[in-house]
Amino acid sequence: MKPEMTLQLMDTHAGGDVSRIVTGGVGPLPGSTVRAQMEYLRDNADGLRTLLLEEPYGIPEMSVDLLVPATDPRAVAGYIIMEVMGYPIYSGSNTICTATAVLEAGLVPKLEGQQHFMLESPAGLVSIEATVHDGMVDAITCEGLPSYIQTHRASLRVPGIGEVEYSVAYSGGFYALVDAKALGFDLTLSEERALARTAHAIVEAIQGERCFSHYALGDVGPLPFLHFMGPVEPVADGCFRSRSATYVHPGVICRSTTGTGTSARLALMNLEGRMKPGDRLETISLRQTRFIGELTSVEMEGNYPVVRNRITGKSYVIARSDIVVNCDDPMVTCDGLSRILSRR
Incomplete structure (x- = not known):
């Protein structure tokens, strides 16, 4: 049997816009900055974007945010935004969703009240203020560009x-x-x-x-x-x-x-x-x-x-899942995926 390629996902939405956060299954990307890693993904492995935004896995109305290690030591995580039109360097709703996922995944401990941390987007550092009430992320405030x-x-x-x-x-x-x-x-x-x-x-x-x-x-x-x-x-x-x-x-x-x-x-x-x-x-x-x-x-x-x-704004977690990627599936385009996805 061929080894399966899998992705770990956390689906969220802010204001109704679904952002699919990729929390695992993607190996390290080349590039000394998150912007450079985004450009590598765009130019060499665009199959990840199309895989998660097209049938049978997704729809064009969704967005995808790939969590990557931050390259700036002031940030707790980096993220690459993928949408049907390509790779925007910044998005408010995607940032709100990604910040919520970082808290819900335990990358940043949830502390009651207000807390601050930084994320690294392709546009640069983004300051995040999270409000947590009774253990739930009640609001995210992020810098707009x-x-x-x-x-x-x-x-x-x-x-x-x-x-x-x-x-x-x-x-x-x-x-x-x-x-x-x-x-x-x-x-x-x-x-x-x-x-x-x-x-x-x-x-x-x-x-x-x-x-x-x-x-x-x-x-x-x-x-x-x-x-x-x-x-x-x-x-x-x-x-x-x-x-x-x-x-x-x-x-x-x-x-x-x-x-x-x-x-x-x-x-x-x-x-x-x-x-x-x-x-x-x-x-x-x-x-x-x-x-x-x-x-x-x-x-x-x-x-x-x-x-x-x-x-x-406020983001809600709506699903946590693993998906299995089968490049033999005629509905799936695996452009560059073998370079970046881990196998099991």
């Missing part, structure tokens, strides 16, 4: 839709930000498919017309994401609430509002004078799940006011 508005209130004609006004933010990837009401949406669950179709058309039109470059990182790829913004409602001094929906891939609207989508909203509201450091925005998804974004500071970097921020 520094976010800024690259383009403010541009417009273009989109086939089948008409003239669309949009802004473009960077918050870990480039986001188009559009007003939901102006496009005829109330951001209800019944609109999910129409939102995905509309977002796809707008993203394709923007990609066909323009390219975007980060002021410090340079080319980080084409604009992949779109965030629908509902009306902003003040709920207290310095506290706001807004319905939201985030598109990430053809046919896929995230179950949550996403951490990076929320960070993008903070950058836009700051630029437009509607938020200042210390203010908070609660974003509400089509499924009534919520993230809270806090604008912590604003710094000028080049010509851009760059917003530093924190995202708070």
